[in-house]
Amino acid sequence: MxxxxxxxxxxxxxxxxxxxxxxxxxxxxxxxxxxxxxxxxxxxxxxxxxxxxxxxxxxxxxxxxxxxxxxxxxxxxxxxxxxxxxxxNNSTKSRRQYAKKFQSLGISVNENEIFSSSFAAAMFLKVNSFPSEKKVYVIGGEGILEELQLAGFTGLGGPEDGKKIAEWKSDCLFEHDKSVGAVVVGLDPYINYYKLQYGTLCIRENPGCLFIATNRDAVGHMTDLQEWPGAGCMVAAICGSTQKEPVVVGKPSTFMMEFLLQKFDxxxxxxxxxxxxxxxxxxxxxxxxxxxxxxxxxxxxxxxxxxxxxxxxxxxxxxxxxxxxxxxxxx
Amino acid sequence: MxxxxxxxxxxxxxxxxxxxxxxxxxxxxxxxxxxxxxxxxxxxxxxxxxxxxxxxxxxxxxxxxxxxxxxxxxxxxxxxxxxxxxxxNNSTKSRRQYAKKFQSLGISVNENEIFSSSFAAAMFLKVNSFPSEKKVYVIGGEGILEELQLAGFTGLGGPEDGKKIAEWKSDCLFEHDKSVGAVVVGLDPYINYYKLQYGTLCIRENPGCLFIATNRDAVGHMTDLQEWPGAGCMVAAICGSTQKEPVVVGKPSTFMMEFLLQKFDxxxxxxxxxxxxxxxxxxxxxxxxxxxxxxxxxxxxxxxxxxxxxxxxxxxxxxxxxxxxxxxxxx
CATH class of the missing domain: 3.40.50.1000 (HAD superfamily/HAD-like)
Known part of the structure; x- marks a missing residue:
């Protein structure tokens, strides 16, 4: 048989x-x-x-x-x-932003039906009882900051730090927030040395600071002709400077699936x-x-x-x- | 005994x-x-x-x-x-720039006595008969471009691309020079998505394009108190998007030492x-x-x-x- x-x-x-x-x-x-x-x-x-x-x-x-x-x-x-x-796996938008986009296209999709890695990052902190008095530094898009806020966490960084410059001054002291307890890294079209420096300092110098990757996709198709660097590029940069490996919350990690199973029963x-x-x-x-x-x-x-x-x-x-x-x- | x-x-x-x-x-x-x-x-x-x-x-x-x-x-x-x-291992300066700096401090050091990883990158191309009609894209400092030029190669990128923006436009075609035959990555305080995108496209789309790292130091001491991301951060980012490993020309690679031995006899x-x-x-x-x-x-x-x-x-x-x-x- x-x-x-x-x-x-x-x-x-x-x-x-x-x-x-x-x-x-x-x-x-x-x-x-x-x-x-x-x-x-x-x-x-x-x-x-x-x-x-x-x-x-x-x-x-x-x-x-x-x-x-x-x-x-x-x-x-x-x-x-x-x-x-x-x-x-895209973390640049929040679920609300995705739902709005779907709706603008005439497709009715509720934000509860969308599971983005930005949401997954916030949920990972939630299910792991991340202390609300701690802050989260974000290398990535607005979507991550919005999901963090909705989950009751305080985010720092993101697009706001896209134009900041890490000055190599004579005293060389780069200040960072010692209450940052997690760094979330996702796709960031506005990646710069300031953000890399901030995230690196938090992970290396703040005791117990988590390093969370929304996903590690190497590249993405912008057109049929070309692939562009994906979140895997920014995540690897932080791996390179911290010599640590992140917790990945997007696919292929099963975190999002496990969370989804609980949610939908x-x-x-x-x-x-x-x-x-x-x-x-x-x-x-x-x-x-x-x-x-x-x-x-x-x-x-x-x-x-x-x-x-x-x-x-x-x-x-x-x-x-x-x-x-x-x-x-x-x- | x-x-x-x-x-x-x-x-x-x-x-x-x-x-x-x-x-x-x-x-x-x-x-x-x-x-x-x-x-x-x-x-x-x-x-x-x-x-x-x-x-x-x-x-x-x-x-x-x-x-x-x-x-x-x-x-x-x-x-x-x-x-x-x-x-x-620092690639931000050329040997000439280092010698000038030493001299300005009252120490007479000839540029032939200095072996920087910027110089090593150019020498690596030279000893490997890199075709002079091919170009080299640089993620890193002016020092690399100067050493490439002195060795007879044409460099692109470097500080000049520090303010460029990779626009995510509707047609999404990011043009890159198809004659780039090598990408050299070193410490780059002005790293941005444009450079990551350019380097990634060259390595992924130009047949046979080399990926050369000046060095992979994770971080560097700017002060006794803090460490900042080193060339290893930028190199890892390109590894992340290309899923390729570079040829490293700085230490601990023995390339520089072997070259130095030949040179000094x-x-x-x-x-x-x-x-x-x-x-x-x-x-x-x-x-x-x-x-x-x-x-x-x-x-x-x-x-x-x-x-x-x-x-x-x-x-x-x-x-x-x-x-x-x-x-x-x-x-």
Missing amino acids: NSAKPASQLLSPHNVRDLLDSIEAFLFDCDGLAPTHFCLPLQIPFFLQLQCDLCHLGVIWKGDKLIDGVPETLDLLRSKGKKLVFVT VPCSKMCMVGDRLDTDILFGQNSGCKTLLVFSGVTTESILQDPSNNIQPDYFTDKISDILKSLEHN | NSAKPASQLLSPHNVRDLLDSIEAFLFDCDGLAPTHFCLPLQIPFFLQLQCDLCHLGVIWKGDKLIDGVPETLDLLRSKGKKLVFVT VPCSKMCMVGDRLDTDILFGQNSGCKTLLVFSGVTTESILQDPSNNIQPDYFTDKISDILKSLEHN
Whole structure:
């Protein structure tokens, strides 16, 4: 008898009900972990094709148009009582800012449905009972500071320190706040020596100071042609000067997933991870015990999936997420 | 019969002649490799106590005064036909700039006696027949650009890119020079996202592009109280975004030493490495086959040297380098 895992199934009118009946929450993996794919500003996978703030690479929108069927598919899933979760390693925005952006694009997404690494950083401090009288120094975007504030913590640094200069003066004393008990490092387009110096001093000189990385993505796709340095670049810089390794709260760390599980009270077996990458999205879903759905609208083609060298098989695969809707209509 | 290496000897009138007779070149190790000690601007050990550009921590000067006996000791060594070499991991200045600085302090040091990691980077390209039609992108100081130019190479970047901004525009195309064949990364107080982006693109997208680090010192002492991020911070950032490891040309890489040996035509056994750190200066000297002289004017005390836990024994030790002069006078 063959006890091997069943082969992947093409999503079709014959199995779409099985998928929907067995799943309570659809998890949209909003970025690639590998150095070859993420949308830097929003880090949302290509299959969603959302017009994003900074790079205009479509995710839910393509150019100026919504991709056919995406909003209706999300609506359908909601109407069937499914929970939707958008997970992103991007820390530059807060959940509120993401929700606002989705809404401005005509897609109704509640901030409670968004799990960004900025939120994860604040939640990590919360679940670890970080003392509220301690401060948090931020190398990264406004999103981290906002999430810290919402969680009741005092953040320092961030964009405000982007224009500050670490002066090499004769007395050479660089003052830093001794009450900083954690340094959070994320993607920072305004990285400078002042911030590196501030974060380094806190980690090296403040006893017990935590070093938290939102994520360590090496680069991000701003366009199809180019990749730009990601949070992994800034995190590595602080590793280089402190010779310490950070706690990573974004993917592939399981912290965000564990937190999400507690929050939604849905077992992993009733979650479906939807993504376009085998080695990150699908593997991460499988490692967490979720069902998995691979879409071909991103970096993976059907021939890559079927290649004998590939040993990662999702439960389901299809061209794009609106095929869920189409399959149901033909059911 | 005991075949163990003889114990360290206190430098004295009884053995100073042995030292001088056996040595043709005195190598002053100008910085610590470990994260606990170097003078950031000039990276010259404390025992030289030179008043430096940026931190005013004395090395040959202390405050506004030369340390007693240092210039005379250097003069004496020269008068006895000894070669003097000043080795520094600092890349912010060129050899010409260092020599000028020494001269402004009343110490006559020829630029050919200075081996900085900026010079080492240029020499690495030279000995590896780097094509002169290719360009070199620099994350670091003016010193690297000057050494590249002197070696006949075309450098880009450096201080000039310190105020440039990598705009995240709608088309997201960041142009970089496709003829860049090497990226040199050193200590850069004006590090920014533009430079990180430029260097990353060259290394990732220009076929065969070299990634050269002047050195990887994690931090440097600007004062006795504080350490600041060193070149290791900027180098790690580029490692983080490119996921590649650099060729290191400064210490502890042996490139500079090998180059120096060729240049001076003195065998290691006739060199004496002078330094204040057991685990870097003295060990590096021993590993290279040099004689070694430890001075107590820096981070190492006599009790550290004599502690049973220490297994690094220099050939000679003394309080400060002017003891060479004193010992000879009492000879």
